[in-house]
Amino acid sequence: MFKLNILLFIYVVPSFAVSTSELKCEVCCRLVELIQKNVSSVDPSRVVQVLNFRLDENGNNPSNIVPLSRSQIYLSEVMDSVCKQMSDYVRATFKENGTLTVMPLVLDGKMNPLMSEVDVIQDSDLNKSLEYYCDDIVDDIADDIYKIMKSENNKNVVDAICTDTVNLCPIKKNRVEL
Template sequence: MVQWISFTFVLMAIVSQTAEGKRDKVLYCSACMAIADELKHSISQTDPKKTIHVGGFRLNPDGSLTDKKVPLARSETHLSELLDGVCNNMSDYALYEDPDTKQRSYRRFAPRSSDGGNFPDFKNFQFSGPEGSDALKFACESIVEELEDDIIALFAREDEDVAHKLCSEVSAHCKNTAFQRADL
């Protein structure tokens, strides 16, 4: 009985050390870049003519409401809705190894309807089944949970190179890697 209890404590210590270990840089950098790419694509698919009313519900001294219209695509409400579903797209990504540099990253292999059905060359992708996309989805959800407000703020401002700012400067997931590229 004592051996079983001590074995359990040793096992729990090993598991806790593993869980607190460093994050996989390739996985988290790729997840961050994928979030930026997916949001950028979703925003581009939104009708630029659509607007949404924003503002407070306070009355001005003259009895009127302060209300303004902003483009729907970059509104906080719309960005929050897009962010809620962005991690569901991680099943469209797989581990890719560059044939020249042997650098590994997760890249989108599934074409979007707007791509015209252009499939990439699959010979450099490593499909590890659902575990691979599950790990990427988990990394995506972790990043979204940690940085939701920062992600929304960056995309609302229409900054240039949002992926670099988000993944290198804000989250630092891609800070010291060669993954600092705009395309996935």
């Protein structure tokens, strides 16, 4: 088994007050991006049969065939596990403008290329609050996530959920998609 040991030298910014609303916005954005990544990784040919629990006029139990990635069962499993991935994320500010971001340390097995552009914020709770905020958001918006993710015509799911639906992010915020 190949074991990769990475020695990281990260410039860490001393802890400073971060707006909770700004942090929740960033966590929401990363949450939705992670859900989208999981949904897009599923083979589109995989489908499930979804039964309707009401009988039609002939006494039959009608069913629909839906893509697995858009089924409530699959989305529920994703949302149950997605927040655990936040343990690999850090709070940081962009050196250029001081904008807060929540970002993964590693992307595709390599150091995140944005690490040279940010200052990591030292966090006394070792970023456990990111997972807590993520779980809190999932609990609050699970039904909205199901509805929006099931509709395939949504172009910007992050804005649809984090800005339009739950109002965690300001309307005109320039976000960096990670």
